Amino acid sequence: MRVLSETNRPLTVNEIAAAIGIYDPREVKSIYEDLKHIAKTVRRKGGVLYMEPPQCANCGYVFKNLTKPHKPSKCPRCRSERILPPRFTIEY
Structure with missing residues (x-):
């Protein structure tokens, strides 16, 4: 949680892990x-966990209607597997 709140830019899951x-x-x-639980904790403390949705690097399709945070495997528009992962940040 500290990693997300101390950064000045959104981070991917791989960047958080590293x-x-x-x-x-x-x-x-x-x-x-873990991000689901972090979102609840941050909300209780008066903050918000923001997610920049994943995006297709090939055609630019943005995955807006995700029910849970994850990196989709293929683009529904062009079937490309070049998907930019979601990025997360915390704001208080």
């Missing part, structure tokens, strides 16, 4: 679950 010393891909994926 900042806290996690390099195992399975553990990196678990950060998405």
Whole structure:
């Protein structure tokens, strides 16, 4: 939580993992679950966890209607797998 609140730009899950010393891909994926809990904690403290949605690097499609934070595998418009991951930041 400190990593997100101390940065001045949104971070991807991989950047968050590197900042806290996690390099195992399975553990990196678990950060998405942790972000749900972090959002609740931040909300109780009067802040907000913002997510910049993932975007297709090929056609620019923005994944706006995600039910939970994750990196989609393919673009529904062009079927490209070049997806820019979501980015997260905390503001109080």
